[in-house]
Amino acid sequence: MSPVLDIQNVKKIYGEGETEVHALRGVSLTVERGDYIAIMGSSGSGKSTLMNILGCLDIPSSGKYLLDGVDVSRLNDRQLALVRNRRIGFVFQAFNLIARTTAQANVELPLAYAGVKAAERRRRAKLALTMVGLADRSGHEPNQLSGGQQQRVAVARALVTAPALVLADEPTGNLDTQSTEDVLAIFDKLNRSGRTIVLITHEPDVAEHAKRLIRLVDGRIVQDERLK
DSSP states (O other): OOOSEEEEEEEEEESOGGGOEEEEEEEEEEEOTTOEEEEEOOTTSSHHHHHHHHTTSSOOSEEEEEETTEEGGGOOHHHHHHHHHHHEEEEETTOOOOTTSOHHHHHHHHHHHTTOOHHHHHHHHHHHHHHTTOGGGTTOOGGGSOHHHHHHHHHHHHHTTOOSEEEEESTTTTOOHHHHHHHHHHHHHHHHTTOOEEEEOSOHHHHTTSSEEEEEETTEEEEEEEOO
């Protein structure tokens, strides 16, 4: 079985000439199915650039990136959009929920984009909300939910397409201590059930939940350590 992520000597250069910036300098990384990885690095380390490439929001300047066996560096914009919708579940720091729209409808959104019929969308969204402990809040709008609950809705939305990869970018950055623990407990549970998770964070106590730690400095991996 192919790994979920296979990154081979990926480089990313922005600008040219005197303004050229080498954001990634030959990153290679393999993530097996069911792993749980934390990526850390200070500002300017290349971690946001790597996150954007992993999420098919940007493409490498050179090198190869296979996601679930698909060489995404060869895809056009429409194909990349399909990969983002079907193979990657995103969780962002800012929740990115649609206001004045119920939790249920927010979770259904990726399925609507994928053309899934209404009854099946409702069933799968309800299941995803149950997984994050919010089945009883499905009719609530974001402004009726706490920050922690909003992020759990965002996690449910990430899960609803049964993606190959859950990609979480600073998912606890806007949360209080208790809400952080609640969200991380969900990630731990998801990983135990076999989900592959890549977590971008600058917080060591958040990274400790992962099984493997990757640290970036100046666009290079300087640490790749198995934690569990």
